[in-house]
Amino acid sequence: xxxxxxxxxxxxxxxxxxxxxxxxxxxxxxxxxxxxxxxxxxxxxxxxxxxxxxxxxxxxxxxxxxxxxxxxxxxxxxxxxxxxxxxxxxxxxxxxxxxxxxxxxxxxxxxxxxxxxxxxxxxxxxxxxxxxxxxxxxxxxxxxxxxxxxxxxxxxxxxxxxxxxxxxxxxxxxxxxxxxxxxx
Amino acid sequence: xxxxxxxxxxxxxxxxxxxxxxxxxxxxxxxxxxxxxxxxxxxxxxxxxxxxxxxxxxxxxxxxxxxxxxxxxxxxxxxxxxxxxxxxxxxxxxxxxxxxxxxxxxxxxxxxxxxxxxxxxxxxxxxxxxxxxxxxxxxxxxxxxxxxxxxxxxxxxxxxxxxxxxxxxxxxxxxxxxxxxxxxxxxxxxxxxxxxxxxxxxxxxxxxxxxxxxxxxxxxxxxxxxxxxxxxxxxxxxxxxxxxxxxxxxxxxxxxxxxxxxxxxxxxxxxxxxxxxxxxxxxxxxxxxxxxxxxxxxxxxxxxxxxxxxxxxxxxxxxxxxxxxxxxxxxxxxxxxxxxxxxxxxxxxxxxxxxxxxxxxxxxxxxxxxxxxxxxxxxxxxxxxxxxxxxxxxxxxxxxxxxx
Ligand SMILES: Cc1cc2nc3c(=O)[nH]c(=O)nc-3n(C[C@H](O)[C@H](O)[C@H](O)COP(=O)(O)OP(=O)(O)OC[C@H]3O[C@@H](n4cnc5c(N)ncnc54)[C@H](O)[C@@H]3O)c2cc1C
Ligand code: SF4
Ligand code: SF4
Numbered sequence: 001x002x003x004x005x006x007x008x009x010x011x012x013x014x015x016x017x018x019x020x021x022x023x024x025x026x027x028x029x030x031x032x033x034x035x036x037x038x039x040x041x042x043x044x045x046x047x048x049x050x051x052x053x054x055x056x057x058x059x060x061x062x063x064x065x066x067x068x069x070x071x072x073x074x075x076x077x078x079x080x081x082x083x084x085x086x087x088x089x090x091x092x093x094x095x096x097x098x099x100x101x102x103x104x105x106x107x108x109x110x111x112x113x114x115x116x117x118x119x120x121x122x123x124x125x126x127x128x129x130x131x132x133x134x135x136x137x138x139x140x141x142x143x144x145x146x147x148x149x150x151x152x153x154x155x156x157x158x159x160x161x162x163x164x165x166x167x168x169x170x171x172x173x174x175x176x177x178x179x180x181x182x183x184x
Numbered sequence: 185x186x187x188x189x190x191x192x193x194x195x196x197x198x199x200x201x202x203x204x205x206x207x208x209x210x211x212x213x214x215x216x217x218x219x220x221x222x223x224x225x226x227x228x229x230x231x232x233x234x235x236x237x238x239x240x241x242x243x244x245x246x247x248x249x250x251x252x253x254x255x256x257x258x259x260x261x262x263x264x265x266x267x268x269x270x271x272x273x274x275x276x277x278x279x280x281x282x283x284x285x286x287x288x289x290x291x292x293x294x295x296x297x298x299x300x301x302x303x304x305x306x307x308x309x310x311x312x313x314x315x316x317x318x319x320x321x322x323x324x325x326x327x328x329x330x331x332x333x334x335x336x337x338x339x340x341x342x343x344x345x346x347x348x349x350x351x352x353x354x355x356x357x358x359x360x361x362x363x364x365x366x367x368x369x370x371x372x373x374x375x376x377x378x379x380x381x382x383x384x385x386x387x388x389x390x391x392x393x394x395x396x397x398x399x400x401x402x403x404x405x406x407x408x409x410x411x412x413x414x415x416x417x418x419x420x421x422x423x424x425x426x427x428x429x430x431x432x433x434x435x436x437x438x439x440x441x442x443x444x445x446x447x448x449x450x451x452x453x454x455x456x457x458x459x460x461x462x463x464x465x466x467x468x469x470x471x472x473x474x475x476x477x478x479x480x481x482x483x484x485x486x487x488x489x490x491x492x493x494x495x496x497x498x499x500x501x502x503x504x505x506x507x508x509x510x511x512x513x514x515x516x517x518x519x520x521x522x523x524x525x526x527x528x529x530x531x532x533x534x535x536x537x538x539x540x541x542x543x544x545x546x547x548x549x550x551x552x553x554x555x556x557x558x559x560x561x562x563x564x565x566x567x568x569x570x571x572x573x574x575x576x577x578x579x580x581x582x583x584x585x586x587x588x
Contacts (some may be wrong), residue, residue, distance in 0.1 A: 049583030056583040071475040073193070073225040075242050096225055100553055101503035101512045102475060104561035105582050110510055110553055 001084035002144055003062055004122055004129055010139035011048070013055030018044040020134035025123070043109060045120040046131045057131065057140060059120035060107040062086050068099040068108060076117070080124060087121035090114075186488060187271055187281040189261045189426070191215035192224075193474060194455025195287030196243055197481030198488075199253050205489040211253045212279065214271070216260040219311050220244040225474070227314040228335075231321070232342035237311055264430035266448055283450050283488040286427055286438055287481065290420035290456040290472060295330070299392030304399035305414045308339055317415065321346040324413040328352075328402040330389050332359040336417030337506050340381050348413065351382040353389055353404050355418075363502050363513035368534055368550045375507035422457045422470055435459050437470045442494040444484035452488055454480035463497030463564060464515070464545070471500055499563050503553070512556035515546040515563045528576035535576040542568045544575075558582050 019032065027035035027042035035042050046059040062085050068077050069086065076092035077099055079085065088099075088108075095115035099108045109118045122142075123129040132140045186202050188195045191213050202211045219237075226240035248255040260274040264284070271279050292307035294300050304324075306317050321327075321343060329340040332354035344350045354361075358369035359376070373383050384405070393401040393408060401408045422437035433439045433447035437459030444452045455477035462469040476498050486493040501514040519525050519538035523545070526537045533551030537544060537559060544563050549556045559575060562585075574580045 047581065049579070049581035054583075058582055067475070070478040073223045073474040075223070094223075094225060094229070095505055097503035097505060097510055097512060097553060098474065099557075100510075101501055101514065101556055101560060103557040106555040106558040108557070112510075115505070 001062070001064075002122075002142060004059060004120070004132060005141045005143065006057055007139050007141065008054070008056050010137045011055050011057055012137055012139075013048055013050075013053075014136065015048045016134050016136055017046050017057050017131035017140060018048055020130045021046045021120075024130040026118070043111065043118060045107075045109060045118055047106075057135075058105060058107065059131070060086060060103075060122075061105055062122065067102040067104070071098040071102040073098060083122075083124055085122045085124045086119075087124065088117050088119060090116050093117050185209065185279070185281050186211045186283050186285070187279055188213045188285045188287055189215075189271070190287035190289055190455070190457075191217060191221050191255060191257075192287060192289045192455060192477065193221070193242075194289070194457075194477035194481040194484075195285065196221045196248075197478050198285050198287060198454060198485040199248070199255075200251060201482050201485030202489060203252055205485060205491065207252075209282070213248065213253060213255045214259050214261050214273065214279070215255070215257055216274075217310060217312075218258050220247075222311050224309065227308055227311065228338035228342040230311070230314045231308075231317050231339060232345040233318070234345070237315065240311065261426060264426050264432075264451070266430055266432075266451070269450065281450070283452065285484050285488065286446070286451065286453040286457055287455045287477075287484075288423040288426060288457045291423045292416065293419045293421050294416050295389065295418055297389055297391050299394045299399070300416065302392055302394045302399045303397060304412060305392060305416060307416050308335055309420065317343075317413070318346075320413050321348060324348055326350070326411050327413040327415065328409050328411040329415045329417055330402070331355075331417035331419065332361075332383065332385065333417060333419060334360060334363070334502065334504055334506075336415070337376060338504070339415050339417060341376065341379055341507060343413070343415070344379060344381050349382075350380075351384065351409055351411075352376075353387050353402065353409070354383070354385045355388045357386045359383070359385065360511075360513075362500075363511070363517070363548075364550075365518055365536070365548065368511070368536075368548060371532075371534055371550055372506060372509055372511070375509045379507050381507075420456070420472065422459070422472075424457060427451075427453070427457075435468055439468070442483075442496070443487040443492075444480055444495060445487060452484045454484040460495060461497055462500075464499060469500070471498055473498075473500075473502060475501075497564075499560070501560060503556075509551055510553045511548075511550045512553045512560070513548050514556070514560040515544075516540075517546040517548040519546060524572065526572060526576045530578070535578075537572075537575045539569060539572060544569060552578060554578070555581055558585070 022042040022044040023035045050056045074094045076089045093116040132142045220241045221243040222240035229235045245255045261271045263272040292309045326349040327343045329336045329352045340352045387405040389404045391403040401410045427438045438453040456472045483495040499515045503512045524539040528535045536548040538546035
């Protein structure tokens, strides 16, 4: 399944992806200069976390065995059968926050204004994900898991973080994180 | 033949999984409800008039049929004849099974006070009951909700939206007694009162007053609260009647092992009706929540179809928004003596994390709930926490867990 991958080494913590996500996916004006004056303030579905030097852009991992899908009592949290991407059908969302409670990555944002859950849908209806397109250093990549693992292997010796694809399930002990699988 | 009793989320999840895992064996779901599979979480909003009942539909009988599952609605399973491996229905029909799933869910508890059976006194668990309460709000002027749990508070706010004078009476000294501590309860009570709902805690109900055959008030704490509509929301209990009558082992719920199997190897139980092991305390518990019902339904289906997947338990947790206050409560939020308790109060939000022996045991976030799942998932993973200060900070995130 194609996903947004993160090369942690390349992230400078500039938050361009956050801005671009908020502007393109959550503002009404779709322009930064206007978006900053909008009320409610446009929110990003990707967040750059961690101290400078080891910051990390974090968005939904579209887990294979996604706990948010199990937790959602309204059928709002769904998976696109073809792309495998998980997304929130806003009209069905009841703002019960079961998904916020369940997601081990903190990827779901409870929108205080709209009373619905918001999260990354990998810009599934767009040409390219806004965050990937905007990242000035190439820390965000969109592609197949296999391809990404290969890229990591090629960069032997560097630490790149990659979130393994079967976290989430309570059986699987919530989450798995592999440090780049390189050298294995 | 697989038979599933109950079309709640545990039963319907299991039926769907059974169809997938074993496409050649017929699956039938038997339920005494008259409607589609719906989300119980929508019921207060339906009472409030915010949604039509149809907005709560998750699956209809036609959806089941399309998936190759037979769904019999309006049929109560009245007896489980284990010797013959058959279930007897209220209509007199009999069904043979190879494997049977009891997904019979919960029943609202009605306190044994005089007058509790009077017309005008309701419980809320089904769509039908939500409809009845909605209809009753047309004529009613004041309502008393007994119990300040999740269902009680949400129903009280819904009744308020319908223009009634609403009073909530709770026996214990705080709201959402199982999900909140005293401080969080006070904060939540303030938001609920701001919505115009009266709240009285630490007050037990003694009787329901009845006048000319209908409810007229609630007697509590030596006073009489006038009411022409009463909702009993003191809690729910597992619906285990069928299992008990059939001689299947039960505690408070139907006792199951990690495969969701009961004491009868051909009978399984899942969801609110099942009693499982709490992974942290080792006690037998009934988590009674939506995600647990889904998880157990899946495991039960797998086991019935011959799989070996196990249910490893889920920590008690709940999330809800009440009176504009979002809250998430996971695990042991009270803590005991000797626990390290981190609390942060900031901008009207309250964030608390309970740590025992270096491991997180409870999370209570009120007002600001972002990242609750990150910390919550550490509870079941039993991760040793080295640096605790940041846990309650609004800047805490998954990145902190992988910062190396
Ligand atoms: C207002 C409200 C709000 C809620 N909010 C939340 C929330 O925010 N988060 C959360 O996690 N949970 C919440 N819950 C609880 C959640 O809905 C339940 O935990 C969940 O529905 C349990 O599913 P279940 O399938 O185990 O049981 P149920 O949904 O109770 O389904 C059992 C089914 O079996 C049928 N049945 C029983 N016995 C028989 C029989 N003998 N013959 C035929 N049919 C039978 C019943 O009619 C019923 O349809 C809420 C519940 C309510 C009412
Ligand atoms: S559990 Fe979290 S990260 Fe995984 S699919 Fe759901 S929202 Fe995304
Ligand atoms: S907040 Fe919305 S998407 Fe999340 S679990 Fe509740 S209804 Fe589903």
